[in-house]
Amino acid sequence: GVAADLLGRFAPLADLAPLVRAHHEWFNGEGYPDGLKGEAISAETRIISIVNAFFNVTFDLPIKTETTVDEGLQELTRFAGINLDPALTESFTTMCREAASSKAPWYQRMLDSLMRSQPPSVPAGPRDILSVADSRELRIIYRIAQETNAVLDLDTLLTRIVNIIRDVMGYYMVSILLPGNKRDELRVGAHSGYSIDITGLTIPTAQGITGWVFTHGVPQIIADVKTEPRYIGLDEKVYSELAFPLISRGRVVGVLNAESQHVDAFSEADVGLMSAVGSQLASYLEVAQLHDTLKREASHDPLTRLNNRRLFLERIQQEVIRAGGAGESFSIVFLDVNELKRINDTYGHLAGDALLREVSNALMDAVRGEDVVARYGGDEFVVLLPATPAPAATIVAQRISDGIARHRFMAGRELLQIPGVSLGVATFPRDGATAEDLLASADATLYQEKRKAG
Structure with a gap:
């Protein structure tokens, strides 16, 4: 654009203006400023693009080796048909490889120049539009x-x-x-x-x-x-x-x-x-x-946006390996929502969904950023508490229970209190040395608490 306009106003260089204007056109038509494609781009411009690209992947590199030219030619072929004319690119690479094989004098001079060249420095101020x-x-x-x-x-x-x-x-x-x-x-x-x-x-x-x-x-x-x-x-x-x-x-x-x-x-x-x-x-x-x-x-539950069961199982397996290697403990809190079936039957499934979403909000409010909260399935949720021994996990479980008791959810036009949850806590390695054992232990504790509550 700008550079081409300037050249067009200067008679001795006016013939170069179309070449400069088309310099950023791509062979596949995705360039600019005019979106020219294929042979609509002048042959001179297509040749200049190939030579310029060759210098970019050879002379402009900070480190050059004996394989720089060959690697550069391979890069050019990857862009044939995209930026570059594929037929001209093939002709250029063939010419260079034949010259390398025959040790043509011009090719040897180019190699000498390449090995002595320095990569272009980055200017501190405004960059030249032509370079x-x-x-x-x-x-x-x-x-x-x-x-x-x-x-x-x-x-x-x-x-x-x-x-x-x-x-x-x-x-x-x-x-x-x-x-x-x-x-x-x-x-x-x-x-x-x-x-x-x-x-x-x-x-x-x-x-x-x-x-x-x-x-x-x-x-x-x-x-x-x-x-x-x-x-x-x-x-x-x-x-x-x-x-x-x-x-x-x-x-x-x-x-x-x-x-x-x-x-x-x-x-x-x-x-x-x-x-x-x-x-x-x-x-x-x-x-x-x-x-x-x-x-x-x-990896996320579409209703609550919490992690889903699959992701939770991956994370607990990782925590078993980490804590086992470090000799540390961690805990999980397993919980299910009381009376979800009654809410669904009385107020409809939209109310049940609202209840589950509010439980998930309460869980996220009660835990730390590093804890992993997941919907395990149906009315069941589970929380992974990294680096948390049993006494601290019990405190977190109580905080979760208290937090849920403060939350409300909409059932139709009624604002209802969450019926409550039943919780079970298990700690690695005391209650299990594998993810399966820990989940089974927390589940068993949950149902013991549920039976006690009647």
């Missing part, structure tokens, strides 16, 4: 593509993405923000370079630069955050910011945020690079988020 996006774009896309092939866990993928972008671009700090649990908030999904852990930090979408970008779907460059009233600062050394919306299928799925220690550190070159990698990044995130949602659905 940054084209030299770093492929590396970011390739490295993130490698990660998505191996990683579907959302948290892990997010962390690796911000590290890759910060490493390749030399940004001071990078973070990715995603929609939070509430409709009007964003949460920090991952970050790199921050002096404190801000993972999980929430920001209202009506506040901050990132909130504005998420709401409007438009990138923002803030040359000096000290003069920007919307800026939410976590590091006094930050002077400029770039926030870019990650858009997939017309919907903003997150915000990529970069910050710098220098005033006016970001330019249209950075926006151009984010435009080039942003759609791919947004697609990767959407797949990972879907996978994360499916994984959560598979």
